[in-house]
Amino acid sequence: MAKLMIASGERQGEIIALASDDFVLGRHADCDLVLDDARASSHHARLYREQNGWMLADLKSTNGTLVNQQRIATVTLRDDDLIEIGDTQLRFQANEHASHDRGSPAELPGQARAGAQALTGNAPEQAHGVAATADDLALVEQMSKRTDAIRQEVAKVVVGQREVLSQVLMCMLGGGHALLVGMPGMAKTLMVSTIARVLDMDFKRIQFTPDLMPTDITGTEVLETNRTTNEKEFRFMRGPIFCNLLLADEINRTPPKTQAALLEAMQEKRVTVGNTTYPLDAPFFVLATQNPIEQEGTYPLPEAQMDRFMFNIWVDYPLEHEEENIIRNTTVTQTVEPQKVLNKAQVIQLQQVVRKIPVSEHVIKYAIRLVRASRPASEQAPDFVKEYVHIGAGPRAGQFLILAGKAQAVLAGRIHVSCNDIKAAAIPVLKHRIYTNFAADSEGLTSVDLINKILAAVTQPTESDYT
Numbered sequence: 001m002a003k004l005m006i007a008s009g010e011r012q013g014e015i016i017a018l019a020s021d022d023f024v025l026g027r028h029a030d031c032d033l034v035l036d037d038a039r040a041s042s043h044h045a046r047l048y049r050e051q052n053g054w055m056l057a058d059l060k061s062t063n064g065t066l067v068n069q070q071r072i073a074t075v076t077l078r079d080d081d082l083i084e085i086g087d088t089q090l091r092f093q094a095n096e097h098a099s100h101d102r103g104s105p106a107e108l109p110g111q112a113r114a115g116a117q118a119l120t121g122n123a124p125e126q127a128h129g130v131a132a133t134a135d136d137l138a139l140v141e142q143m144s145k146r147t148d149a150i151r152q153e154v155a156k157v158v159v160g161q162r163e164v165l166s167q168v169l170m171c172m173l174g175g176g177h178a179l180l181v182g183m184p185g186m187a188k189t190l191m192v193s194t195i196a197r198v199l200d201m202d203f204k205r206i207q208f209t210p211d212l213m214p215t216d217i218t219g220t221e222v223l224e225t226n227r228t229t230n231e232k233e234f235r236f237m238r239g240p241i242f243c244n245l246l247l248a249d250e251i252n253r254t255p256p257k258t259q260a261a262l263l264e265a266m267q268e269k270r271v272t273v274g275n276t277t278y279p280l281d282a283p284f285f286v287l288a289t290q291n292p293i294e295q296e297g298t299y300p301l302p303e304a305q306m307d308r309f310m311f312n313i314w315v316d317y318p319l320e321h322e323e324e325n326i327i328r329n330t331t332v333t334q335t336v337e338p339q340k341v342l343n344k345a346q347v348i349q350l351q352q353v354v355r356k357i358p359v360s361e362h363v364i365k366y367a368i369r370l371v372r373a374s375r376p377a378s379e380q381a382p383d384f385v386k387e388y389v390h391i392g393a394g395p396r397a398g399q400f401l402i403l404a405g406k407a408q409a410v411l412a413g414r415i416h417v418s419c420n421d422i423k424a425a426a427i428p429v430l431k432h433r434i435y436t437n438f439a440a441d442s443e444g445l446t447s448v449d450l451i452n453k454i455l456a457a458v459t460q461p462t463e464s465d466y467t
Contacts, residue, residue: 004033004047004093006090016033018049018054022046022048022049027044035088037087040061040086043059044061045085052076055075055077056075056092067084069082141413146341147169150199154198157190161187161315161318164315166411168180170407170425171310173347174403174404177309178313179251179288180192180287182292197340200343204242204245206240206247208251213258215273219236220273241262249288249289251289256302259305263308266308306433354406365461366419366460367405374392374430374434375393389435392433393429397433405418405425427448430454432447434447
């Protein structure tokens with residue numbers, strides 16, 4: 001007998017047997033399955049049995065019915081399909097498991113197959129973009145275990161900072177760059193170099209100082225004699241920016257002219273010296289560190305360059321038991337070498353998969369609501385934003401929220417994005433894009449305080465948004 005398993009909410013895990021051949025789902029009391037869900041319509045969807053199996057039809061609902069993240073009118077269900085009605089998720093379980101060819105999306109379990117169906121174009125409404133390959137899907141399926149393995153290898157060298165590591169990995173898979181801010185001695189530099197070893201990346205470190213020149217980063221042309229022709233010629237000497245993972249240590253200690261040398265590399269993944277443009281090898285990431293104290297004699301990053309960073313990550317003090325482990329492990333003679341978990345090709349592949357993942361309109365609407373709520377001139381802005389915010393987040397914030405949500409899903413081994421994934425990325429994405437005014441500063445309110453207020457004030461889209 002076919003069954004429905006509730007996969008979310010207070011009734012999670014409850015199983016409903018499809019005893020009849022016709023089954024209606026909705027909020028009305030006469031439905032076969034009554035859903036306590038404000039986003040579900042009175043009579044939302046209908047399950048009925050035909051000769052070729054179970055069919056699911058949308059009953060002209062307000063928010064629509066989704067199967068494996070794709071909106072449907074009528075579709076034939078397959079075992080383990082994920083049905084979404086409003087905020088309720090249901091897993092369809094057939095009475096028998098059909099056999100499939102090896103490598104097809106149908107053999108993938110649960111949510112991985114749900115996303116695979118959308119990514120490979122087998123869904124009722126194919127998502128925009130390039131279809132994923134079977135290798136892409138297999139790599140994502142393994143990512144949950146590999147993410148744990150990355151954490152374990154980094155933990156051999158860096159104690160604690162689990163949330164910081166998660167945000168750095170989200171940023172890297174999203175194809176962005178991150179600014180790490182924290183007090184001295186928080187292992188920011190050590191963490192970046194360790195991540196480079198675990199992900200098998202070419203790592204370079206630049207210590208930014210007031211006398212650092214742009215050519216010290218990008219490289220310069222030198223005049224030398226050609227040994228073959230004995231003629232003078234210019235040869236380009238590559239700078240440290242030609243790597244996979246660049247650590248810009250204390251980036252605010254160098255003048256804006258030198259800081260700007262990173263802009264083209266961060267945005268275009270290339271460097272122009274003289275009249276020649278040199279492409280950077282993929283993948284390329286900039287992780288910059290910044291000290292929040294000793295601001296005298298420093299050069300704060302301008303807003304335009306701050307906006308280039310996908311994440312602004314706060315590196316906090318370790319917990320008490322973590323600090324005990326740090327003291328215990330770093331005051332003895334020991335050599336621990338972290339092992340490689342991913343290689344550069346796999347990181348590039350994961351970045352491409354992140355771009356291929358479809359995102360529902362529900363999640364996009366929620367991300368845009370968060371961004372627009374941060375702008376004091378916007379009609380959607382809460383009163384406290386109009387009172388305390390000078391400048392809100394721009395469109396790039398919405399792009400980074402979606403990319404970070406996708407990356408968060410991939411790190412968890414999923415190929416579907418939820419509003420919770422967007423919430424997880426809200427603070428590092430919006431923190432450096434919301435500028436407080438004097439009223440907020442006088443009351444001790446920071447951008448993080450306001451972001452938490454925005455997350456509490458902004459609701460997820462409801463059925464009225466789709467009317």
